[in-house]
Amino acid sequence: xxxxKLRDMIYxxxxxxxxxxxxxxxxxxLFECIIEGGHYIINRPIEFFTDIGRxxxxxxGGIGHAIQGSLYMLGLALLIGIPVGIFAGIYLAERKxxxxxxxxxxxxxxxxxxxxxxxxxxxxxxxxxxxxxILATGPAAFAASFALALIMIPIVARSxxxxxxxxxxxxxxxxxxxxxxxxxxxxxxxLPAVKTGVVTAVLIGLAKIVGESAPIIVTNxxxxxxFSKWTEPAPSIPVLIYVYGLSPFKEWQTQAWxxxxxxxxxxxAIGFLARRITKxxxxxx
Amino acid sequence: MVAIRKSIFIFLGSFALxxxxxxxxxxxxxxxxxxxxxxxxxFLDFISGREWSLPEQKYGAxxxxxGTIITAGLALLITTPISIAAAVAMSELLPEYLSERLGMIIxxxxxxxxxxxxxxxxLSLGPFLSSTLYKFLIExxxxxxxFQAKTLLAYNKLTAALVLGYMITPFAVSxxxxxxxxxxxxxxxxxxxxxxxxxxxxxxxxxxxxxxIFAALMLALGRAIAEAVAVSMxxxxxxxxxxxxLEPACTLTTLIINNFAEATGTEAAALIGLGLVLFVISISTxxxxxxxxxxxxxxxxx
Numbered sequence: 302x303x304x305x306k307l308r309d310m311i312y313x314x315x316x317x318x319x320x321x322x323x324x325x326x327x328x329x330x331l332f333e334c335i336i337e338g339g340h341y342i343i344n345r346p347i348e349f350f351t352d353i354g355r356x357x358x359x360x361x362g363g364i365g366h367a368i369q370g371s372l373y374m375l376g377l378a379l380l381i382g383i384p385v386g387i388f389a390g391i392y393l394a395e396r397k398x399x400x401x402x403x404x405x406x407x408x409x410x411x412x413x414x415x416x417x418x419x420x421x422x423x424x425x426x427x428x429x430x431x432x433x434x435i436l437a438t439g440p441a442a443f444a445a446s447f448a449l450a451l452i453m454i455p456i457v458a459r460s461x462x463x464x465x466x467x468x469x470x471x472x473x474x475x476x477x478x479x480x481x482x483x484x485x486x487x488x489x490x491x492l493p494a495v496k497t498g499v500v501t502a503v504l505i506g507l508a509k510i511v512g513e514s515a516p517i518i519v520t521n522x523x524x525x526x527x528f529s530k531w532t533e534p535a536p537s538i539p540v541l542i543y544v545y546g547l548s549p550f551k552e553w554q555t556q557a558w559x560x561x562x563x564x565x566x567x568x569x570a571i572g573f574l575a576r577r578i579t580k581x582x583x584x585x586x
Numbered sequence: 587m588v589a590i591r592k593s594i595f596i597f598l599g600s601f602a603l604x605x606x607x608x609x610x611x612x613x614x615x616x617x618x619x620x621x622x623x624x625x626x627x628x629f630l631d632f633i634s635g636r637e638w639s640l641p642e643q644k645y646g647a648x649x650x651x652x653g654t655i656i657t658a659g660l661a662l663l664i665t666t667p668i669s670i671a672a673a674v675a676m677s678e679l680l681p682e683y684l685s686e687r688l689g690m691i692i693x694x695x696x697x698x699x700x701x702x703x704x705x706x707x708x709l710s711l712g713p714f715l716s717s718t719l720y721k722f723l724i725e726x727x728x729x730x731x732x733f734q735a736k737t738l739l740a741y742n743k744l745t746a747a748l749v750l751g752y753m754i755t756p757f758a759v760s761x762x763x764x765x766x767x768x769x770x771x772x773x774x775x776x777x778x779x780x781x782x783x784x785x786x787x788x789x790x791x792x793x794x795x796x797x798x799i800f801a802a803l804m805l806a807l808g809r810a811i812a813e814a815v816a817v818s819m820x821x822x823x824x825x826x827x828x829x830x831x832l833e834p835a836c837t838l839t840t841l842i843i844n845n846f847a848e849a850t851g852t853e854a855a856a857l858i859g860l861g862l863v864l865f866v867i868s869i870s871t872x873x874x875x876x877x878x879x880x881x882x883x884x885x886x887x888x
């Protein structure tokens with residue numbers, strides 16, 4: 302009997318140990334970001350957010366160009382991804398038993414797990430590649446936006462679908478019984494009812510693409526200048542972290558930590574906002 | 587009236603159709619991009635070619651496939667015990683409020699962008715491990731082929747597997763936790779009534795959700811195979827067939843991400859060919875886990 306108790310205790314310790322193994326690296330990452338990166342940001346608070354990167358060996362510089370590039374890229378990606386994702390999501394919920402909805406649901410469940418680097422490869426092949434692409438621009442910012450939009454669409458669609466499915470059927474029946482057209486029912490009755498759910502869906506999609514770097518590197522390449530044209534490579538925060546982190550220069554590595562801190566805070570803020578809105582949806586406060 | 591009612595669903599349906607066509611579009615894009623390469627080289631030579639060398643015009647995928655299998659497999663080996671134990675600790679051992687807080691922390695780990703994990707791997711974890719663990723392994727266990735290394739390198743297969751394992755664990759934890767929550771209370775009560783200890787009951791619960799654990803780990807494996815940026819930062823990026831875990835390697839994704847932006851002509855097409863291999867591997871893992879999971883949705887998860 303005592304042996305059994307001992308074994309139970311050992312297992313319990315191992316279980317807690319595994320939790321520790323998960324939490325320690327997180328603390329380590331946050332610690333490095335705050336100590337290395339936070340220090341840099343505090344020393345040059347304005348320069349860091351507004352200035353362009355310096356060549357290696359020269360002190361100072363910031364990630365202003367990467368923030369600007371990311372804003373452009375994410376902006377276009379949202380412009381494409383939000384409407385497509387929302388409309389597809391509404392269809393999935395309102396025609397949930399149709400073969401098309403079933404197929405789209407199956408595909409989007411796979412796409413959520415799909416390697417994002419391949420999304421970049423395919424987008425580049427069809428749009429930007431000088432040999433096979435339609436626009437034949439070579440690596441370009443707009444291709445990165447398209448890839449990000451494609452990554453975002455299935456996530457937004459599934460979340461919007463979930464939001465629409467929470468609406469009781471009575472409301473649909475009531476609205477149709479009044480003789481309203483489907484267009485009115487969907488856009489005037491149902492969509493306003495789950496507005497917060499739709500906003501959350503968009504935020505979830507945004508949180509997914511804001512830190513993506515692989516599809517951007519593949520479609521847009523690497524740039525360390527200000528955003529100039531949609532058909533040229535543009536900088537972005539994740540790719541800047543990638544380039545600066547791989548470089549052997551201490552100043553660049555410090556700035557990579559600072560950019561990582563900024564990116565983490567951004568993602569946490571989006572997540573916090575999404576949770577806040579969802580809470581409001583359920584409790585009304 | 588009927589016309590309007592129909593037209594709105596045709597409008598919405600066209601977007602759903604677009605969504606459903608994305609996956610075939612990806613597959614077609616891979617085929618289309620790689621077609622130029624496969625018109626010159628045979629697929630069999632490509633998949634069984636042992637060498638990837640640009641100057642010699644040799645495009646063999648085997649080294650990259652080997653690297654992917656070793657790193658992703660090792661990551662899965664690391665994540666399996668940790669994710670199961672962590673899920674059990676959270677759902678069975680800790681009080682509700684603590685496990686809720688912990689759940690938020692685990693979600694936070696899952697939300698860290700892969701490039702930030704890669705940054706940590708290259709600047710913190712790699713140097714730390716090479717001066718402690720790797721030194722110890724080479725000095726004391728160097729007689730084992732898997733721990734042999736000519737020089738002490740911070741960036742190798744083991745570092746890549748550790749980073750990957752850390753990235754996929756939170757996801758596996760939350761799925762397994764969700765499964766544990768669905769074990770019928772009757773089973774737990776019956777087990778306790780037999781006088782079993784807590785861990786004997788937990789073992790019964792784990793065997794009850796075995797298919798769920800399998801699906802969760804397969805999904806995690808798929809993510810490990812698909813990961814590109816973090817791996818490319820810590821794996822050392824030298825293709826080889828070395829058995830040693832402490833030597834660098836390359837994977838399907840790292841070859842693509844390191845070379846695609848500058849590649850032209852045959853090389854670019856060959857890289858897309860690697861993408862095709864990656865497509866097939868990851869789609870099959872995703873499909874297997876999805877099939878198991880969907881079966882569960884009709885079973886105990888109903």
